[in-house]
Amino acid sequence: MSFLLTCPNCGTREVTDFGFGGEASTRPASRPSARELNTYIYFRRNAAGVQREWWHHRSGCRAWFLAERDTRTNHVIWTALPADAPAGQTPA
Numbered sequence: 881m882s883f884l885l886t887c888p889n890c891g892t893r894e895v896t897d898f899g900f901g902g903e904a905s906t907r908p909a910s911r912p913s914a915r916e917l918n919t920y921i922y923f924r925r926n927a928a929g930v931q932r933e934w935w936h937h938r939s940g941c942r943a944w945f946l947a948e949r950d951t952r953t954n955h956v957i958w959t960a961l962p963a964d965a966p967a968g969q970t971p972a
């Protein structure tokens with residue numbers, strides 16, 4: 881499995897330049913229940929489709945950034961630094 885990913889700072893590179901940081905998720909409320917906290921820490925959607933993810937430019941500028949990627953095809957729809965990421969949730 882190989883595909884290209886675009887670092888917002890450095891440009892397009894092989895995915896082997898990057899570290900996968902997992903699915904982007906929303907933090908629970910300031911005082912979550914044990915169930916909410918457990919779900920936030922341990923459960924992932926593992927979507928077969930488009931999901932928002934964290935990536936780290938391990939072999940480059942070392943920046944963390946967000947990407948939306950289709951997990952079925954590895955097609956990357958966009959990448960952006962957190963401050964520049966489009967608002968809204970990833971479609972289910």
Ligand SMILES: [Zn+2]
Pocket residue numbers: 887888889890891937940941942943
């Ligand atoms: Zn970079």
